[in-house]
Amino acid sequence: MDIILGAGFFAWIGAVLYPIGKYLVPPKVAEMSVNSVEAGGISEFPPSSSKIVRFGRRPVIVFRQQNGDFHALSATCTHLDCTVQYKSDTEQIWCACHNGLYDIEGKNISGPPPKPLMQYQVVLQNDKVIVTREEMT
Amino acid sequence: MGIYESLNERLYLDKIVEFSKKKKVPVFYGTIWYYLGGVSLFLFITQVVSGVLLLLYYQPGVATAFESVRFIVSKVEFGWLIREIHSWSANLFIFFVFLHMFTVFFAKAYRKPRELTWFSGMLLLFLALGFGFSGYLLPWNELAFFATKVGSDIAGSIPVVGDFLLRLLRGGDEVSGATLSRFFGIHVAIIPAVFTVLLGIHLVLVQVQGMSIPPELEKVPEEDRRYMPFFPNFALRDVLTWLIILNVVALLAVFFPWELGVKADFLAPAPPGVKPEWYFMFMYQTLRLIPAHVWFIEGELLGILTFMLGGLIWFFVPLLDKKAKVGERSKFWNWFGIILIIYMITMTIWGYLV
Numbered sequence: 001m002d003i004i005l006g007a008g009f010f011a012w013i014g015a016v017l018y019p020i021g022k023y024l025v026p027p028k029v030a031e032m033s034v035n036s037v038e039a040g041g042i043s044e045f046p047p048s049s050s051k052i053v054r055f056g057r058r059p060v061i062v063f064r065q066q067n068g069d070f071h072a073l074s075a076t077c078t079h080l081d082c083t084v085q086y087k088s089d090t091e092q093i094w095c096a097c098h099n100g101l102y103d104i105e106g107k108n109i110s111g112p113p114p115k116p117l118m119q120y121q122v123v124l125q126n127d128k129v130i131v132t133r134e135e136m137t
Numbered sequence: 138m139g140i141y142e143s144l145n146e147r148l149y150l151d152k153i154v155e156f157s158k159k160k161k162v163p164v165f166y167g168t169i170w171y172y173l174g175g176v177s178l179f180l181f182i183t184q185v186v187s188g189v190l191l192l193l194y195y196q197p198g199v200a201t202a203f204e205s206v207r208f209i210v211s212k213v214e215f216g217w218l219i220r221e222i223h224s225w226s227a228n229l230f231i232f233f234v235f236l237h238m239f240t241v242f243f244a245k246a247y248r249k250p251r252e253l254t255w256f257s258g259m260l261l262l263f264l265a266l267g268f269g270f271s272g273y274l275l276p277w278n279e280l281a282f283f284a285t286k287v288g289s290d291i292a293g294s295i296p297v298v299g300d301f302l303l304r305l306l307r308g309g310d311e312v313s314g315a316t317l318s319r320f321f322g323i324h325v326a327i328i329p330a331v332f333t334v335l336l337g338i339h340l341v342l343v344q345v346q347g348m349s350i351p352p353e354l355e356k357v358p359e360e361d362r363r364y365m366p367f368f369p370n371f372a373l374r375d376v377l378t379w380l381i382i383l384n385v386v387a388l389l390a391v392f393f394p395w396e397l398g399v400k401a402d403f404l405a406p407a408p409p410g411v412k413p414e415w416y417f418m419f420m421y422q423t424l425r426l427i428p429a430h431v432w433f434i435e436g437e438l439l440g441i442l443t444f445m446l447g448g449l450i451w452f453f454v455p456l457l458d459k460k461a462k463v464g465e466r467s468k469f470w471n472w473f474g475i476i477l478i479i480y481m482i483t484m485t486i487w488g489y490l491v
Contacts, residue, residue: 026308052404081290082283085406096409098425114429
C-alpha cells in the first residue's frame with residue numbers, strides 16, 4: 001500500500017512538474033531561410049567605414065577597408081556573444097566586452113575569443129552592397 | 138475586554154511577549170556584526186516598497202521598457218527618487234548581504250547547529266544575485282543588453298545543461314523582447330516569492346537557535362558573558378541603524394544618480410566599457426584574463442567550472458570545516474576566506490581600472 005501511495009505521489013509530482021518544465025522552454029522557431037541581404041548602397045560605405053545589418057536573426061558586420069575592399073563577418077563575438085565593431089585605425093575587428101581581436105578575415109588573433117568569426121560573401125551589384133551566405137554566381 | 142486581551146485569546150500573544158522578554162544579544166567585540174542581517178532585511182523591504190512603486194509606471198517590452206523608465210525619471214513627480222532609491226538600495230542590499238555572509242563565515246556561525254541557517258542564507262544570496270541580474274536588464278539600455286548577453290551566454294557554457302539554460306533564460310536563442318518579459322516575471326514574481334519563503338525560514342531559524350557567538354567566547358563561563366536584552370535595547374539600535382541606512386540611501390540617490398544610458402539596439406556594436414554590476418565584476422574580470430584555451434579546455438569553460446566548484450565548496454563549508462564542528466577555528470578555512478576576499482576585491486578593482 002505504501003509503495004502504491006508513494007509511487008502515486010511521485011507520479012503526481014511528475015505530472016505537475018512536467019508540463020510546467022516543458023512550458024518554460026520556448027519552442028524552437030524555424031529561422032527564416034535568408035541567403036542574402038542588401039546592406040545598402042556602395043556610397044553608404046566610404047573607405048574605413050562599417051555597418052551592422054540583420055541577416056535573418058543574426059547581426060552581420062559589413063565593412064570597407066581603407067583600400068576599398070569589402071568584407072562581411074558574423075558580428076557576434078565567439079567568446080560571450082557581444083556584438084563586435086570595426087576598428088578602422090588598425091583594420092581589425094574588436095569586441096569591446098572582453099577586448100577580443102579578430103583580423104579582417106575573422107580569424108581570432110588576440111584576447112579570449114576561442115573561434116574565428118563566420119565569413120560572409122560581399123557582392124557589389126548595381127551600386128548595392130549585398131551580403132550572401134554563399135558565393136553568388 | 139481590551140484589544141490586547143481579545144487578540145491574545147486568539148493569537149496567544151503572551152507567548153510571543155514572553156519569548157521576546159527572554160531574547161538576548163551577546164555583547165562582545167563583534168556585536169556590531171549582528172546588525173548586518175537586520176540591515177540586509179531593511180534594504181530588502183526598501184526594495185519591495187520602491188519596486189512596487191516603480192511597477193505602477195514600468196511597462197515591459199522592447200518598445201516601452203526604456204521609454205517608461207525615462208518617463209518615470211523625467212516626468213513622474215519624484216519618479217527619479219524612487220528609481221534611484223531602488224537602484225541604490227539594491228546595490229547596498231547586495232553589499233550588506235556579502236558583508237553579513239563574510240562576518241558569519243569568520244565568526245564560524247555556520248557550525249552545528251546552524252548549518253541550515255547558512256544554507257538558507259546562501260540560497261538567499263544566490264537569489265539576491267538573481268534579483269540583481271534580472272533587474273539590470275529591465276531599463277533595456279545598451280549596457281544592460283550586452284551584460285545580459287554575456288551573462289546568459291556564460292550560463293549557456295555550462296556543460297550538459299548549458300543550451301537548455303540559455304534558452305530558458307533568454308526565452309529563445311537571442312536576447313530579445315522575450316528575454317525582457319522573462320526577466321520581468323522572474324524579477325517581480327518568481328524570485329520575490331521564493332525569496333520570501335526562504336527569508337521566512339532563515340528568520341525562524343535565527344529565532345529558534347538564537348544569536349551565535351564565536352568559538353573562543355563559547356569557552357567563557359556563562360556567568361562571565363555579557364548580554365543585552367533584544368527588546369528594547371538591541372531593537373532600538375537596530376531601528377537607529379536602519380534610519381541611518383535610509384539616510385545614506387537618500388543621499389546617494391540625490392548626489393550620485395544612476396545614468397539611464399541609451400536604449401538597447403540589436404544592431405549596435407557593444408560599446409567600450411560594457412560591464413556587469415559590480416558584484417559580478419570579479420568573475421567578469423577573471424573571464425577577461427583567462428586565455429582562449431588552457432591546455433585542451435576552452436578558457437571560458439574553465440573559468441565557469443572553477444566558479445561553480447568554488448561556489449559549491451563555499452556553500453558546503455559547514456560540512457567541510459571539521460574543526461568548526463568541534464568549536465575550533467580552522468586556519469585553513471580562515472585563510473580560504475581571506476584569500477577569497479582579497480581575490481574578489483583585487484579583481485573587482487582591476488576590472489574597473491582596465
